[in-house]
Amino acid sequence: xxxxxxxxxxxxxxxxxxxxxxxxxxxxxxxxxxxxxxxxxxxxxxxxxxxxxxxxxxxxxxxxxxxxxxxxxxxxxxxxxxxxxxxxxxxxxxxxxxxxxxxxxxxxxxxxxxxxxxxxxxxxxxxxxxxxxxxxxxxxxxxxxxxxxxxxxxxxxxxxxxxxxxxxxxxxxxxxxxxxxxxxxxxxxxxxxxxxxxxxxxxxxxxxxxxxxxxxxxxxxxxxxxxxxxxxxxxxxxxxxxxxxxxxxxxxxxxxxxxxxxxxxxxxxxxxxxxxxxxxxxxxxxxxxxxxxxxxxxxxxxxxxxxxxxxxxxxxxxxxxxxxxxxxxxxxxxxxxxxxxxxxx
Amino acid sequence: xxxxxxxxxxxxxxxxxxxxxxxxxxxxxxxxxxxxxxxxxxxxxxxxxxxxxxxxxxxxxxxxxxxxxxxxxxxxxxxxxxxxxxxxxxxxxxxxxxxxxxxxxxxxxxxxxxxxxxxxxxxxxxxxxxxxxxxxxxxxxxxxxxxxxxxxxxxxxxxx
Numbered sequence: 222x223x224x225x226x227x228x229x230x231x232x233x234x235x236x237x238x239x240x241x242x243x244x245x246x247x248x249x250x251x252x253x254x255x256x257x258x259x260x261x262x263x264x265x266x267x268x269x270x271x272x273x274x275x276x277x278x279x280x281x282x283x284x285x286x287x288x289x290x291x292x293x294x295x296x297x298x299x300x301x302x303x304x305x306x307x308x309x310x311x312x313x314x315x316x317x318x319x320x321x322x323x324x325x326x327x328x329x330x331x332x333x334x335x336x337x338x339x340x341x342x343x344x345x346x347x348x349x350x351x352x353x354x355x356x357x358x359x360x361x362x363x364x365x366x367x368x369x370x371x372x373x374x375x376x377x378x379x380x381x382x383x384x385x386x387x388x389x390x391x392x393x394x395x396x397x398x399x400x401x402x403x404x405x406x407x408x409x410x411x412x413x414x415x416x417x418x419x420x421x422x423x424x425x426x427x428x429x430x431x432x433x434x435x436x437x438x439x440x441x442x443x444x445x446x447x448x449x450x451x452x453x454x455x456x457x458x459x460x461x462x463x464x465x466x467x468x469x470x471x472x473x474x475x476x477x478x479x480x481x482x483x484x485x486x487x488x489x490x491x492x493x494x495x496x497x498x499x500x501x502x503x504x505x506x507x508x509x510x511x512x513x514x515x516x517x518x519x520x521x522x523x524x525x526x527x528x529x530x531x532x533x534x535x536x537x538x539x540x541x542x543x544x545x546x547x548x549x550x551x552x553x554x555x556x557x558x559x560x561x562x563x564x565x566x
Numbered sequence: 567x568x569x570x571x572x573x574x575x576x577x578x579x580x581x582x583x584x585x586x587x588x589x590x591x592x593x594x595x596x597x598x599x600x601x602x603x604x605x606x607x608x609x610x611x612x613x614x615x616x617x618x619x620x621x622x623x624x625x626x627x628x629x630x631x632x633x634x635x636x637x638x639x640x641x642x643x644x645x646x647x648x649x650x651x652x653x654x655x656x657x658x659x660x661x662x663x664x665x666x667x668x669x670x671x672x673x674x675x676x677x678x679x680x681x682x683x684x685x686x687x688x689x690x691x692x693x694x695x696x697x698x699x700x701x702x703x704x705x706x707x708x709x710x711x712x713x714x715x716x717x718x719x720x721x722x723x724x725x726x
Binding site for chain 1: 682683684685686687688689690691692693694695696697698699700701705706707708710711712713714715
């Protein structure tokens with residue numbers, strides 16, 4: 222028989238456990254539910270707004286300002302106001318076929334996103350996100366004149382905050398998004414400066430048409446994605462070397478082969494539901510040219526490689542076994558170097 | 567050996583310029599052939615007369631000397647077949663072939679790697695973004711901007 226004080230202690234402990242655990246479970250469930258509603262909200266809500274995106278590249282930053290008109294479930298019209306090189310560019314998309322209007326070139330470029338990223342028009346795989354990330358509901362706040370709730374996605378493997386979104390209380394639209402580097406600093410952010418929800422946008426606004434005086438051109442030469450990666454490997458004229466190590470939670474999603482300047486490059490995309498990286502291999506044995514960034518040296522196993530932040534993505538490239546290997550993704554250079562060292566061509 | 571064959575080789579025999587086998591054959595024939603022994607004796611006598619006559623050293627006319635040298639060079643200069651035969655001797659052929667194989671290998675390696683186009687970092691990023699447009703890690707406006715930048719550089723064919 223336990224002493225009276227001990228019995229009281231265990232009673233209080235049990236009571237506290239019963240009170241706290243369901244609360245935590247409920248909070249997790251609320252976070253998961255909020256995330257599921259947020260990533261699927263634009264299937265049900267039409268809106269018009271101005272979105273500013275900023276991407277941090279080392280000690281520099283790049284940004285776009287775009288006017289976005291969206292008609293649910295899948296019609297988009299994006300008109301860029303900044304930067305200067307994109308001013309006047311307009312994109313009209315049905316999430317499968319996308320037309321890019323370039324008035325300065327009198328050309329319309331067509332892109333088939335459904336061939337390259339088949340999931341673009343599909344619901345987000347919440348189960349995979351939930352396997353690797355926990356959802357933490359944050360405090361209520363105000364954004365673009367609307368009430369919103371923040372939601373943090375924290376890696377279950379590293380405990381690091383990877384992304385935070387601000388979800389509109391009324392419509393569940395994502396009003397703001399921040400992604401973080403492995404050291405906790407902001408890697409990229411996008412936020413609506415203004416937004417009008419529930420606007421009635423005419424269908425003609427999203428019509429995929431080529432105006433008089435403009436020429437329709439197919440671009441870019443992006444390989445068609447396939448999940449039959451074994452067949453893809455067999456079709457190559459060089460021996461693909463696969464990574465023996467992947468960060469926790471990452472799986473192979475799909476692959477493709479693209480040809481550019483006579484060079485066949487195979488690409489395999491890996492993801493954990495939230496983050497992605499692509500592994501490229503070709504038989505050039507040449508490192509890529511860096512136009513917008515200055516590459517720095519990095520060791521990939523026994524090989525000497527280079528790395529740089531390019532457009533918000535970490536790019537690491539090295540040569541081994543006569544191949545050029547390049548990894549691009551929103552991972553740290555350390556993570557990519559570890560993946561690269563496990564590849565033996 | 568016949569007497570004709572023996573007498574054709576007598577001068578060389580006399581000056582010790584035959585190989586051992588021919589020298590032995592001539593010696594054996596001379597042992598049994600008086601006619602050929604007489605011929606050898608006559609050639610030896612002539613040689614002695616000539617040697618006595620030109621015992622003192624005489625200057626050879628320049629034109630004759632030049633002609634002799636030219637004739638020697640002509641004789642020494644190998645024809646195409648001789649040259650090929652000389653090149654195909656194992657002692658020459660083996661290292662030459664190895665050097666050629668090595669050179670071809672190096673040239674093809676250098677040619678194969680250096681002639682390959684160098685892709686740009688932007689190309690890899692665009693490919694990655696194109697294949698992860700369905701990712702939840704970025705926003706669509708930024709990704710679309712990346713995908714549609716430098717359209718002339720990525721365009722490759724007219725659309726239907």
